[in-house]
Amino acid sequence: MGMVRESQFHVLAVDDSHLDRKMIERLLQKSSCQVTTVDSGSKALEFLGLRESNDQNALETHQEVEINLIITDYCMPGMTGYDLLKKVKESVAFRSIPVVIMSSENVPARISRCLEEGAEEFFLKPVKLADVTKLKPHMMKTKLKKEGEKPSEEENATLKPEESLVVEMILPLNQELELEQKEPMLSSNKRKAMEEVISADRSRPKYNDITTSV
Amino acid sequence: MELVQMQKSLQDYTKSLFLDGVLDSQFLQLQQLQDESNPDFVSQVVTLFFQDSDRILNDLSLSLDQQVVDFKKVDPHVHQLKGSSSSIGAQRVKNACVVFRSFCEQQNVEGCHRCLQQVKKEYYLVKNRLETLFKLEQQIVASGGMIPAMELGF
Numbered sequence: 236m237g238m239v240r241e242s243q244f245h246v247l248a249v250d251d252s253h254l255d256r257k258m259i260e261r262l263l264q265k266s267s268c269q270v271t272t273v274d275s276g277s278k279a280l281e282f283l284g285l286r287e288s289n290d291q292n293a294l295e296t297h298q299e300v301e302i303n304l305i306i307t308d309y310c311m312p313g314m315t316g317y318d319l320l321k322k323v324k325e326s327v328a329f330r331s332i333p334v335v336i337m338s339s340e341n342v343p344a345r346i347s348r349c350l351e352e353g354a355e356e357f358f359l360k361p362v363k364l365a366d367v368t369k370l371k372p373h374m375m376k377t378k379l380k381k382e383g384e385k386p387s388e389e390e391n392a393t394l395k396p397e398e399s400l401v402v403e404m405i406l407p408l409n410q411e412l413e414l415e416q417k418e419p420m421l422s423s424n425k426r427k428a429m430e431e432v433i434s435a436d437r438s439r440p441k442y443n444d445i446t447t448s449v
Numbered sequence: 450m451e452l453v454q455m456q457k458s459l460q461d462y463t464k465s466l467f468l469d470g471v472l473d474s475q476f477l478q479l480q481q482l483q484d485e486s487n488p489d490f491v492s493q494v495v496t497l498f499f500q501d502s503d504r505i506l507n508d509l510s511l512s513l514d515q516q517v518v519d520f521k522k523v524d525p526h527v528h529q530l531k532g533s534s535s536s537i538g539a540q541r542v543k544n545a546c547v548v549f550r551s552f553c554e555q556q557n558v559e560g561c562h563r564c565l566q567q568v569k570k571e572y573y574l575v576k577n578r579l580e581t582l583f584k585l586e587q588q589i590v591a592s593g594g595m596i597p598a599m600e601l602g603f
Contacts, residue, residue: 254497254533261482261490310528339532361475361536364482 244374245269245300249279249307249319250337255360259306259337262367268374271300276314276322279305285326302332303374306358309338309345317349324353333373337362452594459585460597466582471575476538477599495579498537502572505530509565513558523561524553530568541571 246268248259256272263270273279283302305323307316314322316336324330336349339360346357355373358366450458466472483490505526512523531546545568552560586596 252501252529252532254494254501254536257494257497258482258536261487264487265482265484339528339535360532361478361538363478 243267243269244303244371244378245271246304246306246370246374247279247282247302248272249274249276249305249311249316251275251308251311255308255337259362262362262364263306265364266367266370268370271302276307276311276316276319279307279319280322283323283329285322285329303377304333304335304370306335306337306370308360309336309349310340317345317352320349320352320354331377333370333377335370335373452589452592455585455589455592456594456597459582459589460599462582462585463599466578470540471578473538473540475535475540479537480599492583494537495583498533498539499576501533502530502542502576506565506569506572509568513561513565518556518558518561520553520556524550527553527568534572539572539575542568542575545571 244267246263248256248263248270250256250259250272251274253274256274260270260272271282273282282300284300305319307319309316316338320334320336323332323334330353333355334353335356335358336354337358337360338345341359349357356366356369467476479491479494509523509526512519512526527546527549531543531550534540534542534546545564549561549564549568552564589596
C-alpha cells in the first residue's frame with residue numbers, strides 16, 4: 236500500500252516583527268517550503284512540543300510536528316534568537332534540527348557566538364531569496380537522517396544529499412502503479428520518490444553520523 | 450491615456466525612485482516575491498510598513514517630548530523603524546534612522562529632535578511616492594493591462 240508522506244520541507248520561522256514574518260514566510264514559500272511563523276521564542280518551543288521547565292523528566296516530549304529547520308531573528312524581547320538556539324541544541328529531541336539566525340546588525344562577536352552554539356548560518360537582514368536557497372542542504376540532512384531510521388522497501392539508487400533534483404528510480408511495479416493512481420506526477424511527488432530512494436540507502440555510514448554539531 | 454503610455458509612465462516613475470535613492474534593490478526583491486499566487490504581496494508588505502511607521506513615529510514624538518528623554522525607549526523604536534524600512538527598500542528612511550541611532554547613543558536630545566524631523570520627511574516622501582506608484586498600477590490593471598516587469602539595466 237502506498238504511503239502518503241509529507242514531501243515538502245517544513246520551516247519554523249520566528250520573528251517578533253509582523254512585517255519580517257511576512258517577508259520570511261513569502262521567501263520560504265517561494266522556495267517551496269511549508270512555513271509556520273510564530274512571534275516569539277517561547278511560542279516556538281511550544282510549537283515544537285518542548286516545554287520550558289528545567290525538570291529533565293518533564294522536558295522532552297516527542298516532536299509533535301516534523302520541522303526541518305528553524306529560522307529565527309536574533310533581537311527579540313524576552314527570549315532572544317540565541318537563547319532559542321541554545322534551548323534547541325540542549326534538547327535531545329530537537330538538537331538535530333538545523334537553526335539559522337537572522338539579524339539586522341552585523342556584529343562579528345554575535346555571529347561567531349551563534350555559529351559556535353551550533354547555528355548553521357547567520358543571515359543579515361534583509362534576507363534575500365539567494366540566502367534562502369542556502370537552506371536546502373541543511374534541511375536535506377535531517378530528511379536523510381529520518382528516512383534512514385525508518386523501515387522501507389528495497390530500491391536501487393545512489394543519491395547525494397545535496398541533490399534536490401528529480402531522480403530516476405526503480406520501484407516494484409505494483410508500487411509504481413499505486414503511486415500514479417493516487418496522484419498525478421507533480422514535482423512534489425518526484426521528491427517523495429526521491430525520499431523512498433534515500434530510505435533504502437542505509438549502508439552508507441556517513442548519513443547515520445550526521446549531527447548538527449559545531 | 451493609452452495602455453502602453455501608462456505602462457511607460459509607470460516604468461519611468463519607478464526608475465526615478467531608484468535613481469533618487471528613495472528605493473533600493475530590496476524593493477526589487479519584494480517585487481520578485483509577488484506572483485499569481487500572491488498578487489498583492491508588495492502592497493500588503495508596504496501597508497504593514499506604513500502602519501508600523503505611523504505608530505513608531507507617533508511613539509517617538511511622545512518619547513522625545515518628555516521632560517527627561519528615556520533613550521532606552523527611543524533607541525528600540527528607531528531600530529525597529531530602521532529594520533522595517535530596510536526590509537522594503539526605503540533607503541532614505543533607513544539611512545536617516547542610522548543617523549538617528551548615533552544621536553541616541555550620544556544621548557543628544559537636540560540631535561534626536563532634528564533626526565526625527567528628517568526621518569518623518571523621508572518617510573512621508575516614500576509614502577507619497579509609493580502610493581502614487583500603486584495608483585499607476587491600479588490604473589493599468591483597471592484598463593486590462595499587465596504591470597511591466599522592472600528592467601534592471603539602468
